Amino acid sequence: MTSTASVRIKKHRPEPAVSAPASARSSFARTPRTFYWMVVPAVVIFFGLHTVPVLSGMFFSLTNYAGYGTWDFVGLSNYVNLFQDDRVLNSYGFTFGFAIVSTVLVNVIALAIALGLNSKIKFQAAFRGVFFIPYVLAILIIGYVFNYLFANSFPAIFTAIGMPGLATNLLASPDFAWVGIVITTVWQAAAFNVILYLAGLQTISADLYEAASIDGASGWRRFRSITFPLIGAYFTINMVLSFKSFLQVFDQIVALTAGGPGTSTESIALVIFRGGFQGGEYGYQMANAVIYLFVIIIVSFVQLRFLQRREASFS
Amino acid sequence: MTDTLTTPTASPTPTPNLQDAGIAKPRTRRRIDGGNGGTNWWLTALIAVCSLTVLIPLYFTVVTALKTPDQLGGTGFELPTSIRWENFADAYELTNFPRALLNTALITVGAVFLTLLTNSLVAYAIARNMHKKFFKGLYFYFLAAIFVPFPIIMLPVVKETAVLGIDTPVGLILLYTVYGLSFNIFIFVAYINSIPVELEEAARLDGASTWTVFWKVIFPLLSPMNATVGILTCVWAWNDFLLPLVVLSDPSAQTLPLAQFIFQGQFNTNYPVAFASYLMALAPLLVVYVIAQKWVVSGVTRGSVK
Numbered sequence: 001m002t003s004t005a006s007v008r009i010k011k012h013r014p015e016p017a018v019s020a021p022a023s024a025r026s027s028f029a030r031t032p033r034t035f036y037w038m039v040v041p042a043v044v045i046f047f048g049l050h051t052v053p054v055l056s057g058m059f060f061s062l063t064n065y066a067g068y069g070t071w072d073f074v075g076l077s078n079y080v081n082l083f084q085d086d087r088v089l090n091s092y093g094f095t096f097g098f099a100i101v102s103t104v105l106v107n108v109i110a111l112a113i114a115l116g117l118n119s120k121i122k123f124q125a126a127f128r129g130v131f132f133i134p135y136v137l138a139i140l141i142i143g144y145v146f147n148y149l150f151a152n153s154f155p156a157i158f159t160a161i162g163m164p165g166l167a168t169n170l171l172a173s174p175d176f177a178w179v180g181i182v183i184t185t186v187w188q189a190a191a192f193n194v195i196l197y198l199a200g201l202q203t204i205s206a207d208l209y210e211a212a213s214i215d216g217a218s219g220w221r222r223f224r225s226i227t228f229p230l231i232g233a234y235f236t237i238n239m240v241l242s243f244k245s246f247l248q249v250f251d252q253i254v255a256l257t258a259g260g261p262g263t264s265t266e267s268i269a270l271v272i273f274r275g276g277f278q279g280g281e282y283g284y285q286m287a288n289a290v291i292y293l294f295v296i297i298i299v300s301f302v303q304l305r306f307l308q309r310r311e312a313s314f315s
Numbered sequence: 316m317t318d319t320l321t322t323p324t325a326s327p328t329p330t331p332n333l334q335d336a337g338i339a340k341p342r343t344r345r346r347i348d349g350g351n352g353g354t355n356w357w358l359t360a361l362i363a364v365c366s367l368t369v370l371i372p373l374y375f376t377v378v379t380a381l382k383t384p385d386q387l388g389g390t391g392f393e394l395p396t397s398i399r400w401e402n403f404a405d406a407y408e409l410t411n412f413p414r415a416l417l418n419t420a421l422i423t424v425g426a427v428f429l430t431l432l433t434n435s436l437v438a439y440a441i442a443r444n445m446h447k448k449f450f451k452g453l454y455f456y457f458l459a460a461i462f463v464p465f466p467i468i469m470l471p472v473v474k475e476t477a478v479l480g481i482d483t484p485v486g487l488i489l490l491y492t493v494y495g496l497s498f499n500i501f502i503f504v505a506y507i508n509s510i511p512v513e514l515e516e517a518a519r520l521d522g523a524s525t526w527t528v529f530w531k532v533i534f535p536l537l538s539p540m541n542a543t544v545g546i547l548t549c550v551w552a553w554n555d556f557l558l559p560l561v562v563l564s565d566p567s568a569q570t571l572p573l574a575q576f577i578f579q580g581q582f583n584t585n586y587p588v589a590f591a592s593y594l595m596a597l598a599p600l601l602v603v604y605v606i607a608q609k610w611v612v613s614g615v616t617r618g619s620v621k
């Protein structure tokens with residue numbers, strides 16, 4: 001890597017050799033301004049397309065704006081109403097339950113698969129290739145496929161094997177539709193985490209395992225005392241990233257249940273989307289989104305603090 | 316140099332990773348394997364069974380896309396008795412597939428290019444001036460945005476893009492570039508910090524401007540990270556549903572996932588056509604993945620190993 005770079009520099013060297021001192025001085029004088037030119041356009045556009053929407057959202061959360069027409073300031077009444085709105089509270093309950101279950105399952109399954117793929121198995125490369133496939137597939141479309149599986153194929157299979165009690169559409173049940181959403185999510189999301197865990201496992205030297213097996217450490221013991229502590233950083237980052245992305249769940253719900261039956265599987269993002277775009281609740285849903293922002297920030301920091309402390313105590 | 320050493324091992328070993336090459340030469344490794352009983356066949360079988368959970372839904376998608384509607388009864392896992400290729404033609408017409416494919420491809424390619432060119436540049440300026448308050452502040456400003464969930468931006472940005480007239484594929488390219496900035500700066504800055512400053516100073520002494528230094532010295536050195544960021548951006552932009560759903564106002568600008576959503580009603584209960592449509596929407600990225608698999612996996616992996 002460094003060798004290619006030095007070759008490039010050498011190529012440059014001959015041309016301005018004569019005027020080197022003068023141009024060097026001028027380039028150093030010019031440097032700061034060039035660096036500012038490199039970032040200023042990006043900052044302006046970023047501010048315009050990211051920060052301005054956030055700020056304007058916070059502003060409209062204090063109004064009764066419907067998304068069109070006129071509006072008035074209503075103070076904090078949107079925020080007060082949010083805490084009495086069953087639909088909103090229900091969406092927080094569903095979203096958190098879904099995110100916790102999915103995060104745990106995705107990480108346990110992904111870590112198990114990564115451990116398997118990292119050990120002495122045949123056709124390692126081929127299996128890796130297979131397990132990573134879901135990463136490149138759109139979760140919305142996967143949702144449509146699983147929707148059909150839950151609605152038609154699984155009931156038919158349960159009937160065929162003589163268990164008609166289970167031969168119902170999982171997604172049509174207000175109590176268990178979330179299970180179908182979790183299954184679909186885990187199927188798609190595990191792939192990315194497998195990649196990250198595998199990357200972590202490959203940083204562990206084989207010598208450590210050899211030493212441990214000479215000492216007579218069992219498989220589980222080796223995992224607990226060597227593998228897990230050494231991939232602690234990967235565990236932390238995977239937990240935080242997957243939990244944060246699952247809290248924003250939207251696509252697979254649209255494809256699987258559309259929030260139903262009733263409103264039993266409406267996520268926070270779906271409620272904001274529907275209320276804001278279709279329900280004339282722009283200001284109200286912006287208040288919801290502001291609460292949601294603070295919830296995500298708090299959860300992320302708590303998670304980071306907690307997991308990093310645990311990580312440190314292992315090493 | 317590792318290649319020559321690893322080729323003797325007949326098994327389809329994955330990309331020769333550094334660890335194998337550095338720690339144990341393949342020969343000795345093979346002997347150790349032999350001593351321990353070599354390949355773990357039980358584990359291989361277990362992994363094979365697990366991999367079926369990935370393959371079965373894909374198999375199901377393919378067979379369903381090939382059936383006639385009257386073959387749909389039962390579990391749906393049966394092979395088609397007669398193949399109806401017209402499902403693909405129907406889906407092609409119904410969802411205006413070429414239009415959606417072109418839109419998705421343009422948005423994805425545009426987003427990847429603009430992201431690579433701009434995000435690395437911003438990261439470079441920040442990484443090399445971290446000691447200055449302004450740039451350090453910017454770094455944390457961009458980083459903080461990682462914690463901002465999209466739903467809070469969603470409603471206002473729709474108004475904004477409509478007012479600015481960028482509720483178009485071009486606007487989407489811009490939005491992907493801007494919204495990816497936070498995470499990309501995070502990885503780029505970490506990587507640029509590992510590149511010695513001496514390289515640039517040498518070039519600068521030769522009279523190269525900061526721009527030249529970036530494009531001629533730094534940017535080529537970033538190629539591993541460019542691959543990582545490029546892959547992540549590509550998969551994100553290609554499969555994203557929510558942003559095109561809320562931003563794009565012109566129906567002819569539909570992307571592939573958006574087309575699947577919009578045509579749900581029109582598939583009615585003609586599931587084979589619907590599945591043919593899903594398969595056509597999933598296929599392009601799947602084909603790219605199969606061809607460039609090693610590259611994709613190592614690219615994503617690199618992003619996580621700081």
